[in-house]
Amino acid sequence: MAPIASSAAGFDPRALRTRFPILDRKVHGHRLVYLDNAATTQKPAALLDALRSYYSNSNANVHRGVHTLAEEATGLYEACRGRVARFVNAPEERAVVITRNATDAINLVARSWGATLSTGDEVLLSEMEHHSNLVPWIMLARERGVVLRHVPITADGQLDMAAFASLLSRRTRIVALTAMSNVLGTINPIAEIAEAVHGVGAVLAVDGAQSVPHLPVDFQALGADFLAFSAHKMYGPTGVGFLVAKPELLERMEPVAGGGEMIREVRLDWASWNDIPHKFEAGTPNIADAAAFPAALDMLEDIGMASVRSHERELVGYALDRLLGLGWLEIHGPLDPDRRGGLISFVDPEIHPHDLAQVLDTLGIAVRAGHHCAQPLMRRLGVAATARASFGLYNDRDDVDALVDGLVAARKYFGVA
């Protein structure tokens, strides 16, 4: 594979684009400007090759065969676990449960660790959570009479840390927070929060769906107990996600799905569980996509997560300047690029976000419009929807300029002076 060309940020986004076949395509006759990376990222050719190679050479079921293909498939599947453990500095490979996505990982924590909670126990969340980190806890509250509390956000879209301190108490059993908001871009001070959470004897579950793809994340340094994320937001395939957890907690947890793979012994009316992490992976897993995912991790490791962050920090700083420079947009979230990841949610008060996204699409620019699976946050912000541009490794200033030109064109199209 050709080396990744160097630039100030450590690599050249334009050179990187050539590795992503989809970025060659035209949309409505225009170059595709893909700014929906927070929803899912595009996939490098190396990942597509790894998928084809898996099915062409090694396809078999895992963990239960002695033939060559079964051993190869098992090796590839388990290699994914090992690579992910290394990528986030998990204490051991056993600390990594392979799930379907971040949502699945959060549900596992809510259902399994959540089953240790009783009526009146509290779960502390925040106003900026994605539905994936709200609904599993709402389900738990309905089932077990658990009380949900929410840390409010400040006017500039940061966690209100004073309110956090007063909401955290000995009644709190679980704190579940996003490390980076998919709407505001806010990066939350997870390490500081972890200390406070452990101080009251609670556990901290971190939604890393947006942070792990874009920031250097060291699970052990973070001090969290659980960390959930999805491969598809990391230039990897859909259908694979991860729960990284302290092994001693996984040991104490009950499985939430039963079936093959997760058992040690089964009788007609009784069963015992496999070791961690396998006791949480019932049934045939998504072997092919897990086997292919290391091809995406190769790319991220080759670039280095510090360079990924510095590229996106630079780009979001430039984008904030250009978007604010238009003079008419409402921009949500902190304006300091050090406090936010590479995404910006905005509203043109004269044009509905869906209309805006549609006009941008006619220019080949893909942004997301809607509630971004964060309806409570939309209510808190007093908007029904926003448009959101979210950056990836292959985006550069040209893409931001195209977005800004598109926003000007949309005003012309709708006859807004």
Ligand SMILES: Cc1ncc(COP(=O)(O)O)c(C=O)c1O
């Ligand atoms: C902050 C956050 N949490 C959780 C999720 C859910 O991820 P997935 O749909 O891959 O499970 C997303 C996806 O957009 C997200 O942005």
